[in-house]
Amino acid sequence: RTARTPALANLSLTKHFDKSGMVHSRDSWSTGGDVIHSWFYNGPFVEHSSKGQNHFTIWRGDDPLIIQGGNYLGSPSTYHNHYYSPTISDNSLLFSPAGSGSPDLDGGQTGRFSNSELSKQIYPVAERVGSWSGQHRYRGEIIQFIDNPQYTIASGDATLAYNEDNVDEYIRDFVYLKPDIFLVRDRFDTTNVSTIRSLIHSRNKPIFEGSPTVIEGSTVAGILELDGEDFRLQNGVSEASIEVLWPGNATFRFIGGAGYEGYADGYNSDPITDSQEWLHNHPELEERVKLIEGQWRTEIQTTPSQADGDLIVAIYVSGMSPSTRPTYFTRPEGSDLVVIVIHNGRTTVVRFPEGGEPSVGAARRSTIPTRRLLPTGWSAKEEP
Numbered sequence: 001r002t003a004r005t006p007a008l009a010n011l012s013l014t015k016h017f018d019k020s021g022m023v024h025s026r027d028s029w030s031t032g033g034d035v036i037h038s039w040f041y042n043g044p045f046v047e048h049s050s051k052g053q054n055h056f057t058i059w060r061g062d063d064p065l066i067i068q069g070g071n072y073l074g075s076p077s078t079y080h081n082h083y084y085s086p087t088i089s090d091n092s093l094l095f096s097p098a099g100s101g102s103p104d105l106d107g108g109q110t111g112r113f114s115n116s117e118l119s120k121q122i123y124p125v126a127e128r129v130g131s132w133s134g135q136h137r138y139r140g141e142i143i144q145f146i147d148n149p150q151y152t153i154a155s156g157d158a159t160l161a162y163n164e165d166n167v168d169e170y171i172r173d174f175v176y177l178k179p180d181i182f183l184v185r186d187r188f189d190t191t192n193v194s195t196i197r198s199l200i201h202s203r204n205k206p207i208f209e210g211s212p213t214v215i216e217g218s219t220v221a222g223i224l225e226l227d228g229e230d231f232r233l234q235n236g237v238s239e240a241s242i243e244v245l246w247p248g249n250a251t252f253r254f255i256g257g258a259g260y261e262g263y264a265d266g267y268n269s270d271p272i273t274d275s276q277e278w279l280h281n282h283p284e285l286e287e288r289v290k291l292i293e294g295q296w297r298t299e300i301q302t303t304p305s306q307a308d309g310d311l312i313v314a315i316y317v318s319g320m321s322p323s324t325r326p327t328y329f330t331r332p333e334g335s336d337l338v339v340i341v342i343h344n345g346r347t348t349v350v351r352f353p354e355g356g357e358p359s360v361g362a363a364r365r366s367t368i369p370t371r372r373l374l375p376t377g378w379s380a381k382e383e384p
Helices: 076-082 116-122 126-129 284-289
Strands: 013-015 022-026 036-041 055-060 064-065 095-097 141-147 152-157 167-177 180-188 193-202 211-219 222-227 231-233 238-246 252-255 295-301 308-317 329-334 335-345 346-352 359-362 379-382
Touching: 013 141, 036 152, 036 167, 055 238, 055 295, 055 308, 055 359, 064 193, 064 231, 095 167, 095 180, 116 126, 167 308, 167 346, 180 193, 180 335, 180 346, 193 231, 193 308, 238 329, 295 308
Parallel strands: none
Antiparallel strands: 013 022, 022 036, 036 055, 055 064, 095 193, 141 152, 152 167, 167 180, 180 308, 193 295, 211 222, 222 252, 231 238, 238 308, 252 295, 329 335, 329 379, 335 346, 346 359
8 A cells, every 4th residue: 555644644633542442632733842632531441541431631743731740650650549530630520428438439430430330231241251250340432423624523421430329420521622722611419518629730839920829738749729710720831721611719729839739638648658569669659759759730610509500611732821711702592601712813602501412613803892982791801
């Protein structure tokens, strides 16, 4: 066969790997430092290698911007059970039960929440030949995948990954407006939940405006709280600008730095002592710990009454200090939420129905709000 590049072969820039429950997108077939990669996960729970349901990561070139928190340090181990295996190390949601003494762990996903009958039905070969029964556990799947040259939509249902006493429904819509904007919409229905937190992990400390309240530690390493609408993540020569579009009264919790990289429920899991025993004094441990040191996680915190079943976050990926950033307009329309995105002369309307998958389309000129005349109910988020 004649060798052809992926571009000449007209291969899609997005691929849905349905067996592993992963969608990977890239914005071009170039190999340069400005190529944006994203991964969205919702598939079988498999020991050692699983990503959490509705977890995602984003890179630009060789710069990891939104990352998997922590690192694999063996299982069973204190580190794995306390920080790495639950949702705390993923970029997904925590639904913390009211009155819980361990809201981080009780609010997250764990392997014990799964459907054994669905596991046998959907993964029959793995169930039959795996090393042990339940090695591949069904906890959710990608329920919608749409891809075209302008956008990609992947929706994942992670309801079964959480405690059924608290989470009645949880679906994440991961919308990629090519080449550089992501809208992440979480829709949920909960019972007896006090807080809902969307987690985003980063190599470095987030950049934000304002003076945070130091809950524990210091501004260099610890737990910081701040009421705000946006923050930035920088790494290498790349940047991700993150804005909360809905609801409008979220709280940011920034947790990380030395001594807080594996923090959950009042305890920072130490990778050196909490790893699996075979790793103690093993030369490989030092290499694995390097990926943990200095990490941060941002928690976008709201409540069920504030969110009213929805949380929408916008992510813009670029080089450092871009000359322009997108403008977002958000408003309810009946039971739907509508987001208008304006950037580089392009206007896109994304509609998020109350109980269905999103749709993407171009805006009519007459419907585009302006800063000087906002229709009733619209809110605008813009960075200069």
